[in-house]
Amino acid sequence: MNDTKLRVCPVERAGHLDSGFRKWFQNPRKILRPYIQEGMTVLDFGCGPGFFSIDMAQMVGKSGRVIASDLQEGMLDKLRDKINGTELEKRIYLHKCQKARIGWSEKIDFALAFYVMHEVPNQEDFFRELASMLKPNGQILVVEPPFHVSKSAFNETVKKASAAGFTPEAGPKVIFSKTVILKNG
Numbered sequence: 001m002n003d004t005k006l007r008v009c010p011v012e013r014a015g016h017l018d019s020g021f022r023k024w025f026q027n028p029r030k031i032l033r034p035y036i037q038e039g040m041t042v043l044d045f046g047c048g049p050g051f052f053s054i055d056m057a058q059m060v061g062k063s064g065r066v067i068a069s070d071l072q073e074g075m076l077d078k079l080r081d082k083i084n085g086t087e088l089e090k091r092i093y094l095h096k097c098q099k100a101r102i103g104w105s106e107k108i109d110f111a112l113a114f115y116v117m118h119e120v121p122n123q124e125d126f127f128r129e130l131a132s133m134l135k136p137n138g139q140i141l142v143v144e145p146p147f148h149v150s151k152s153a154f155n156e157t158v159k160k161a162s163a164a165g166f167t168p169e170a171g172p173k174v175i176f177s178k179t180v181i182l183k184n185g
């Protein structure tokens, strides 16, 4: 994919990502229930203002942990403001990553990549890094939007994940979206 075509979602659009209305058609708990259990360490890659991170933190409970990772400090600030002074502050670790590298060394059970892969410059490198971060039975849920990402672009993403060693399986139904589950190994 050509880097110059990739646009990162601006911080000014954070409000759209975080609207209460979105919960009606993309409910984080319903989508993530089959994949997240209490005590897990999970990654919300490209977390934006944390629409999913908050529910993920409630789902992993006190013994679990969420790494909420984003390229833009402005997005992480939005999430910081939401959890500041709450008990979730101890469970959600805010991590600023690089454009081509996540840079997190702790092993994780599950990763969510929701509406972010089409903004990532080298998807195969990203999948390789994730494979090294995931525990042996770990998995990634990739969800891509309907209009920015064509069927063939999505299939290309799945191919790159397979080249990095993942086994793709049917993902959950998410309205307006394309989904895949990637199993480690």
Ligand SMILES: C[S@@+](CC[C@H](N)C(=O)[O-])C[C@H]1O[C@@H](n2cnc3c(N)ncnc32)[C@H](O)[C@@H]1O
Binding pocket: 008, 009, 017, 018, 045, 046, 047, 048, 049, 050, 051, 052, 069, 070, 071, 072, 075, 097, 098, 099, 100, 113, 114, 115, 116, 119, 120, 121
């Ligand atoms: C469309 S938003 C989706 C946010 C969130 N996942 C959601 O569904 O509400 C994409 C987010 O991915 C982040 N992003 C883009 N490229 C990235 C990269 N290479 N590494 C980490 N985050 C990235 C952007 O900063 C933005 O916050």
